[in-house]
Amino acid sequence: MSLLVQKYGGTSVGTPERIKAVAERVKKSVDSGNQVVVVVSAMSGETNRLITLASDISQKPKPREMDVLVSTGEQVTIALLCMALSEIGQDARSYTGAQAGIRTDKSHNKARITDINTERVLADLNAGRVVVIAGFQGINDDGDVTTLGRGGSDTSAVAMAAALKADECQIYTDVDGVYTTDPRVVPNARKLDKITFEEMLEMASLGSKVLQIRAVEFAGKYNVTLRVLSSFEDGEGTLITTDDEENPLEQALISGIAFNRDEAQITVIGVPDTPGIAHSIVGPVADANVEVDMIVQNISGDKVTDFTFTVNRIDYDQTCEIVEQLAQDLGAANMSGRTDIAKVSVVGVGMRSHAGIASKMFGCLAKEAINILMISTSEIKISVLIDEKYLELAVRTLHETFELSDRRGEPAPE
Numbered sequence: 001m002s003l004l005v006q007k008y009g010g011t012s013v014g015t016p017e018r019i020k021a022v023a024e025r026v027k028k029s030v031d032s033g034n035q036v037v038v039v040v041s042a043m044s045g046e047t048n049r050l051i052t053l054a055s056d057i058s059q060k061p062k063p064r065e066m067d068v069l070v071s072t073g074e075q076v077t078i079a080l081l082c083m084a085l086s087e088i089g090q091d092a093r094s095y096t097g098a099q100a101g102i103r104t105d106k107s108h109n110k111a112r113i114t115d116i117n118t119e120r121v122l123a124d125l126n127a128g129r130v131v132v133i134a135g136f137q138g139i140n141d142d143g144d145v146t147t148l149g150r151g152g153s154d155t156s157a158v159a160m161a162a163a164l165k166a167d168e169c170q171i172y173t174d175v176d177g178v179y180t181t182d183p184r185v186v187p188n189a190r191k192l193d194k195i196t197f198e199e200m201l202e203m204a205s206l207g208s209k210v211l212q213i214r215a216v217e218f219a220g221k222y223n224v225t226l227r228v229l230s231s232f233e234d235g236e237g238t239l240i241t242t243d244d245e246e247n248p249l250e251q252a253l254i255s256g257i258a259f260n261r262d263e264a265q266i267t268v269i270g271v272p273d274t275p276g277i278a279h280s281i282v283g284p285v286a287d288a289n290v291e292v293d294m295i296v297q298n299i300s301g302d303k304v305t306d307f308t309f310t311v312n313r314i315d316y317d318q319t320c321e322i323v324e325q326l327a328q329d330l331g332a333a334n335m336s337g338r339t340d341i342a343k344v345s346v347v348g349v350g351m352r353s354h355a356g357i358a359s360k361m362f363g364c365l366a367k368e369a370i371n372i373l374m375i376s377t378s379e380i381k382i383s384v385l386i387d388e389k390y391l392e393l394a395v396r397t398l399h400e401t402f403e404l405s406d407r408r409g410e411p412a413p414e
Helices: 016-031 046-057 063-070 072-087 119-126 152-164 197-205 213-221 277-287 313-330 349-353 357-367 388-401
Strands: 003-008 035-040 092-095 102-104 113-116 130-134 137-139 145-147 168-173 194-196 226-230 238-241 256-272 292-297 304-312 334-347 374-378 381-387
Touching (some): 003 016, 003 152, 016 035, 016 130, 035 072, 046 072, 063 072, 072 130, 113 152, 119 152, 137 152, 152 168, 152 213, 194 197, 197 213, 197 238, 197 334, 213 226, 256 277, 256 381, 256 388, 277 292, 277 304, 304 313, 313 334, 334 388, 357 381, 357 388, 381 388
Parallel strands (some): 003 035, 003 168, 035 130, 092 130, 102 137, 168 226, 194 238
Antiparallel strands (some): 226 238, 256 304, 256 334, 292 304, 334 381, 374 381
16 A cells, blocks of 8 residues: 555646546545545635735735635635545545644745644544645644745645655646646657656756745655656656666756746845945845845946846845845945846756856857846756846757757647
């Protein structure tokens, strides 16, 4: 008997018919001799509907009350799925994140899981029930409902799999695996049979929407076997592994092209070039729970410099407010920002042992007259910031340059 944790996203449970189809898939797993824990998201569009309701009432609702509101979406799904399972003869029990023992820190809207008490879940599994858990949420030490941020149901599933020592965590979504890039941008993108945790972590952090980055971090840290599958068709999906398990000589240089449209750039102009100036700017931004990504500090001139960094576009307005005050306090000449930018990255563990990847990437973009605004690198990825209007052209060109298309010449599914 294997213990499986299955996670179903919003599109997978978007209608009553799809919820019934998920119930059939879950029962099939149980009938095959498995114990099954299911983690679900809110029905497709439900979280956005709740956020819109909040905005109709208040332009700046309290984070605690937003968590109380948006956490209700998943509670609808768990109840409906348990009803559907009951209708086909499978005993099941629904749990909110709090009831499932998911404890978090006190950071509303972006909480992190600190502990999971699996006692109630294990008791139900041992009684032959399917356990259906609301993803994306937990409870803090004050007894308040917390949410984990967009995509947090992935993290809930992987964390639960780690706590239960599950044999596999299966992420069911509207695609049948991880592709070399978004098939909507490159129709002949190739589905990967496997990818390393390192590569998937980079892909997730760089804009790939298949998995939430914190979910991949959890899986890698606790060695959770992770697989991405389709809710709508059978298949092996993509296995995310601890290493490439291939002969390094045969390892592809590049596994995929990732991109992110949700970028914003902020520049503090004419800031005094003194030790600690970077911390003076980035520190207060980080204290506001805003993640800073790419950073560039220009060469000093006349004892002043320009300091540029990027954040997620959703954090742009908040960051501008913080930096505007900082610029005044630091005696900077000015500050500027823009949101019409995007990030494109090449990712692959094979880059470690091969030189010239950056040169090939930059040459490819130069041929298309695409200007590079910022550059960031690591052992297995190179990222560039470009004007958003060139994003899809850059992705298609890089995908072709690094020969990532489906070898069969068939387009990937939409």
